Structures are given as structure tokens and as C-alpha cells.
Amino acid sequence: MSKRNPVFCALDVKTIDEAYDIGKTIAPHVGGLKIGMELFYSQGALGYARIAELGLPIFLDLKLHDIANTVIEGLRALAPLKPSIINVHTHGGLKMMQAAAGAYSDQTHKPTIIGVTVLTSLDNHDLAQMGFANGASEQALKMAKLANQAGLSGVVCSSHEIADIRAACGEDFKLIVPGIRPATATNDEQKRVMTPQQAYALGADVLVIGRPITQAPDPGAAAQAIATELGV
Secondary structure, eight states: OOSOOOEEEEOOOSOHHHHHHHHHHHGGGOSEEEEEHHHHHHHHHHHHHHHHTTOOOEEEEEEEOSOHHHHHHHHHHHGGGOOSEEEEEGGGOHHHHHHHHTTTTTOSSOOEEEEEOSOTTOOHHHHHHTTOSSOHHHHHHHHHHHHHHHTOSEEEOOGGGHHHHHHHHOTTSEEEEOOBOOTTSOOTTOOSOBOHHHHHHHTOSEEEEOHHHHTSSSHHHHHHHHHHHHTO
16 A cells, blocks of 8 residues: 555444454455444453454544543543544533543553544534534534644544634644545435545545445455545
């Protein structure tokens, strides 16, 4: 591969055997793997460790959201797993994010800690129902600025917010972008979506792609096709 592969495949499947088999098949064609709530809550640290055996960076997507002390203790409890990326929810507020940003200050391994802004399954109508005055893009930008102020390393945002958040938070602020769908794929429940090539061209650092790879007849071929499209 000519340059770093930005694709992290979301292993949102039910069993560790399925996750491991997919991970092994796609390993040559992705830059990392994402383990989310479904897999982690059902398989725990032992299941995580088996996926880690594949040797790829892991984004542990648990969206911690609670009072500051609870989030700190949660992050520290996860430290032995040594994820490359781990996230909290920005709507926990500034103090919670500041606490999260310092949770690994005395650790040898320091994961990249990022904040979830607005889920890519939500649109302006959904946020209005929840009582937010801002639309999805405006709210995501607002929360990204707060995350940056708190000292987090980046955020999860939709592809539609990349340009504005990059302009507001700088080139070193990491943008992890789900809701990525190849042109031939369905959107499923995602509402704010873009193709891998479009999002990467806008400046996404990590592209999180799940079902277009994991539910493809040949996950390896699907991952390879995306890597080829991106030129990585």
C-alpha cells in the first residue's frame, strides 16, 4: 500500500469467531478494526484480546457518558486492553471531557481519546425532537469546539461536518467519520452519509465502515475495493 489506510472496519457482529474470521480476511486491506458495544458487551476483554491478536489498531467504540469520575475510572479500567482509539460522548460536558483527556496521563500507553458529537443516524428533525435548537451540523461543530477546548484529540463526526470542524479545530485534530457508504451500498439507518472517496478527500483521518464490508459476499474483496478506490 502506498500510504496509510484510513479504513477501520466496524466488527458489529454477534460472535467473536465471526469477528475474528472477518478481521483476518480483511486485515491486508484495512488500517484498523472497530469494536463496539454489541461485540464488547457480549464477549468482554477475552474477546477483545482475540481480535487484538490480529495485530491491527483497534478503535474501542463505547461512547462513555457519565459523571467525570465514573468516566475516568471506566477509561482506566479499559487501559490494559491498549486500544489505539477510545471515545467518550461530548454531551457529557466540558468537565467530563477534561477529565477524560487526562485519564491516561500516568499510563505508558496513551490511546487517542476522542468525543462523539452527533450520531450519524440523527438529522435535524431528530435533534429538534430532542430539544436542540441547532441542526445536526451546527451541533456537531459546537461540540467539536468544546471537545477541542477540553483537550481531547479529536471527534467522531459525519462527513458533512469535516470541513467546518477542520477549519475551527486545526489540522492536528483527528476526525473519525462513520456513516461511510460506497456508492453501491444502502444507507441502512444512517442519514448523514458520504462515499469513502468523498469523505477522505475532505480530510477525514479515519473512515469507519461496517456492513458494506462485513455483510458483503466476500468481505476481503469488498475491503480491497475500497482501499483501491482510496489509492491506499
